[in-house]
Amino acid sequence: MKILVVDDSSTMRRIIINTLSRIGYTNVVEAEHGKAGLEKLAQGGVEMIITDWNMPEMDGLEFVGAVRGSDGSIPILMVTTNAAKEDIVSALQAGVNNYVVKPFTPETLKEKIESLLG
């Protein structure tokens, strides 16, 4: 299972990647914004995406829109500080499958990933 982690914070990418490693997902690629995420995605093999919302260049919502334009089935988990109800609804409407608000516990990330992967 290859997972793409998109976040402009290197600290946050590291935390997510560490958490993924602890729950058994070690095949991870990372990108610092949506545009770089699309490039990684184009290289192929990614089976799940974990993305932030607030990023430079291309934000998470634009990124999700671009991904959904070509792939309607890849599971996307948004991990962001945006906690307002309208933000969560916007993300879901854009094509996000589930939503985690920062700061999160590893248990929450694990729960969401497992629910997305069925």
Next chain:
Amino acid sequence: MDQSEIDAIMGGGSGKGSGSKKHKGAQPAPKPPETTAPAPVPAPTPVATPPPASAKKDSEVSSSIPSVRVIGELGAVTAVTERETNKVMDKLDQISQLLDQQRILVTEMMGNESIQNPTIQSSVHQIMTACTEIQNKVYEAMDLMQFQDISRQKLERIMHHLRQIHDYILDLLGTGFQSQPAAKISLSNSIASTGTSPDENKTHADSVVDEFLRANKKG
């Protein structure tokens, strides 16, 4: 913003720490004539005018303005804290790796027939339990580093508002200067109220997601 900072913007004078830089276009008040004039004409108020294009680049002048400096300093703070947080993460990773090595050693040791003494076995078991506890604490410490990303976003929001105020004032004064355009940033509207307790918004987010998914299913 204090008076010295406003003065610095108005006249390009020396605001806090800005040295003695002055806009070249700002002229001192002319001296009243020494002849016996009927009535002294009040000195005209100096007007801040932009320096000639050849005198200084906009960016050079702009960077001498306190608000621009503050924005730059806040940017540096976010960069430094991210770098230093990664150093802490490096150290935690090293502790984690050392713990793994110790656990491997202890596991190997436990298989050795020469230490089958129950007392030693019990001690070794306690060491293993302690290793696991330390490892969990290391993971918890790593997870707590999320505060850095949240603080960074809060600072970026402050920088964004400072930049807006800065540009507004300069526009109002007709200086023609603009702050250095920031790289495209995306700001969280709710970052100001975001805390640092893990999962504090989980129940709320989960209920919104569930409600959305249920509505979509019905639709």
